[in-house]
Amino acid sequence: MLSSRLCRRLQRVVQWRSVGCVSTRRVHCSTQLRMASGKLQPAKRATGHGKNLWVEFVALAMETKAINLGQGMPDFGPPQHLIDALCDCSQEAKNNQYTRSQGHVRLVTALANMYSRLMGRQLNPMTDVVVSMGAYSILSHAINAFLEEGDEIILVEPFFDCYQPMAKIAGAKTVFVPLRPQGQYAGHSKDWVLDPGELEAAFSPKTKMIIVNNPNNPLGKLFTTEELTVVAELCKRYDVICLMDEVYEWLTYSGTKHVRMATLPGMWERTITVGSAGKTFSATGWKMGWGIGPEHLVKHMQTMHANTGYCYPTLLQEAVARALEVETARLGQPDCYFTQLAVDTERKRDEIAEVLREVGLEPIIPDSGYFMMADTTPLGIKFDSGNDEPYDFQFTKWMTREKGVATIPPSAFFSPANKHLVEKFVRFCFIKDDATLQAAYAKLREWAKELKSEKKT
Numbered sequence: 001m002l003s004s005r006l007c008r009r010l011q012r013v014v015q016w017r018s019v020g021c022v023s024t025r026r027v028h029c030s031t032q033l034r035m036a037s038g039k040l041q042p043a044k045r046a047t048g049h050g051k052n053l054w055v056e057f058v059a060l061a062m063e064t065k066a067i068n069l070g071q072g073m074p075d076f077g078p079p080q081h082l083i084d085a086l087c088d089c090s091q092e093a094k095n096n097q098y099t100r101s102q103g104h105v106r107l108v109t110a111l112a113n114m115y116s117r118l119m120g121r122q123l124n125p126m127t128d129v130v131v132s133m134g135a136y137s138i139l140s141h142a143i144n145a146f147l148e149e150g151d152e153i154i155l156v157e158p159f160f161d162c163y164q165p166m167a168k169i170a171g172a173k174t175v176f177v178p179l180r181p182q183g184q185y186a187g188h189s190k191d192w193v194l195d196p197g198e199l200e201a202a203f204s205p206k207t208k209m210i211i212v213n214n215p216n217n218p219l220g221k222l223f224t225t226e227e228l229t230v231v232a233e234l235c236k237r238y239d240v241i242c243l244m245d246e247v248y249e250w251l252t253y254s255g256t257k258h259v260r261m262a263t264l265p266g267m268w269e270r271t272i273t274v275g276s277a278g279k280t281f282s283a284t285g286w287k288m289g290w291g292i293g294p295e296h297l298v299k300h301m302q303t304m305h306a307n308t309g310y311c312y313p314t315l316l317q318e319a320v321a322r323a324l325e326v327e328t329a330r331l332g333q334p335d336c337y338f339t340q341l342a343v344d345t346e347r348k349r350d351e352i353a354e355v356l357r358e359v360g361l362e363p364i365i366p367d368s369g370y371f372m373m374a375d376t377t378p379l380g381i382k383f384d385s386g387n388d389e390p391y392d393f394q395f396t397k398w399m400t401r402e403k404g405v406a407t408i409p410p411s412a413f414f415s416p417a418n419k420h421l422v423e424k425f426v427r428f429c430f431i432k433d434d435a436t437l438q439a440a441y442a443k444l445r446e447w448a449k450e451l452k453s454e455k456k457t
Contacts, residue, residue: 045169053161053412060397061406067440069428070396070406072217072371076433078283079337085322086315095318101310102302103131103290104317110324115273115292117331119263127295130302131312135247135276135289138301139211140166141308142243142272142291145300147172147208154202154210156194158219158413158422160245163211172209175202176415179221189221189366196230203234209241210234215248215258218373218410218427220366222252225259232264241297242267247276247289248369250338253346256367262293269294272301277320282341282431286316345370345431352430355441359448370431373410377424379451391423399426404443 054071061068077083089095102108105125112125123129132138139162147153149171155163157178167174177199179192186192212231214223235242244261252258262271277288291301330336352372353363361374376395383394392409400406407426411419430437 045171048168049165053408057396057400057406057408060400064401064404064406066400066404066406067436067443068406069430069432069437069440070400070408072429072431073284074282074431074433075436076282078281079323081326082281082283082319082323086319089318089322090315092318095315097314099311099314099317101306102126103129103312104314104321107131107317107321107324110321110328111275111290111292114324114328114331117328119260119268119292121268123292124295128292128298130291130298130305131317132289132291132305133309133312134278134287135245135274136162136287137305137309138274138289138291139163139243139245141301141304142241142274142297143167143172143209144170145304146241146297150206151208152204152206154199154207154240155415156210156212157415157418158213158216158410159211160213160217161412164415173206174415175207176418177202178414178418178421179216179219180421185362187362187364189216189219189364189368190224192219192221192364194227194230199230200234203238203240205238207238207240209243211243211245212261213245214261215246215251215366215368217248217369218371218408218413219364220369220371220373222256222258222367225264228259228261228264232261232267235270236266240270242271243274244271245274247274247279249275250280251342251345251370252368253342253349253366258368270297272297277316281320281323281337286320288312288316288320348430348432348434348437351441352428352437355444356428359444360451364425370429372428372430373422373425374428375425390419392426395424396426403447405440 057070058068061070099105108125108129108131111129112123116123130138130141132141143153143166147167147170151172152175153167153172154175154177155167157176164174177194179194182191182193210231212223214228215221231242234240242261246260249258260273262268262273272291272293275290275292278284278286291298327337331338333339349366349372353365356363356372356374360378361376362378363372363374366372381395381398383391383398387394390409390411392411396407396409407428410422410425410427414422
């Protein structure tokens with residue numbers, strides 16, 4: 001039997017919990033009333049971006065344990081001297097504290113030295129460079145520093161999927177101009193081109209910026225000097241800022257050359273070039289990006305960065321600076337990491353193209369980058385007509401679940417009006433360890449055998 005004292009205590013606990021529940025209900029009702037009043041509603045610029053391609057398809061790959069040839073990241077480590085630099089500089093106390101907001105002095109100096117050589121002009125590390133949280137943040141800083149309500153921004157398609165929401169958040173109107181395939185079968189990235197007349201029609205007195213991804217993701221197109229000149233002349237005529245996303249700048253293949261927009265006549269003054277340590281050193285998890293350009297443009301991006309992230313981790317900046325110093329001294333030499341990575345990745349490009357052909361897919365051979373689009377049309381696979389998802393989304397999900405190889409649907413890189421250009425394609429990422437690729441090839445070749453067996457019967 002419980003003592004009277006214990007009984008009274010239990011009664012008080014019950015009463016307290018009862019009051020607490022009532023109180024909780026009152027708080028919940030109060031919250032609902034405040035939400036109904038609209039004061040807890042998000043700003044318009046924060047709505048309409050809830051669905052994220054990468055969250056959805058990376059989760060699917062993990063759920064199905066498929067071999068992930070979708071997300072654009074290596075599954076091998078960065079160069080050893082970068083890791084060594086990180087370990088060494090972590091022992092120095094100063095590298096574990098805040099650094100200069102616009103970019104660690106040693107890093108912006110290393111970047112200025114490298115890009116001075118690449119662009120044929122002397123860059124000022126303090127005024128012509130800004131470092132932030134990945135190329136994502138650099139793009140965001142550039143867009144938000146210059147675009148506002150009523151401005152227009154031209155996106156050359158295919159475009160990386162963050163461009164459009166960033167422009168919307170800034171209040172700008174997006175205008176799309178696609179690369180279009182030339183010929184019955186455009187089997188090479190160079191076969192996809194801009195129509196000069198269509199591009200010019202996209203410019204207006206309201207146009208303030210254009211974004212060009214060169215080398216392009218997901219197509220792997222490398223724009224020629226002639227193609228870039230068409231864009232440059234329109235930028236100068238309409239007084240437009242050119243935002244060049246060049247994060248795959250080192251991954252160009254035999255017989256090609258990466259031409260930098262900022263080096264064309266009259267374009268340094270109006271071009272912001274975006275680079276990435278993650279892509280440069282195969283260390284995507286480091287999430288470090290930089291913007292290169294003239295002081296009158298970069299200073300506003302520096303302001304945006306200072307008032308959002310303030311500064312990027314000192315330790316990582318110091319390590320990347322040391323690695324860039326090593327590789328800048330090796331530029332153009334066989335032992336340069338950038339050269340070695342391109343040579344090895346080109347080999348993987350050629351291998352995956354052959355395997356995709358074995359399955360019956362028709363690859364578009366890229367001149368650059370580490371993605372390959374492939375046409376699924378020859379397979380003739382059909383899906384439930386009641387599904388309103390684009391065909392490439394359905395195909396990608398089906399292949400991930402049924403064939404154990406995860407890819408990405410490229411229509412996500414196009415505006416609604418132009419998704420039809422790639423609705424029967426999928427995108428493969430081939431910057432993977434050889435063991436990963438061989439495992440994927442085994443699954444794809446097994447699929448090829450199944451298809452041949454079906455044809456015989």
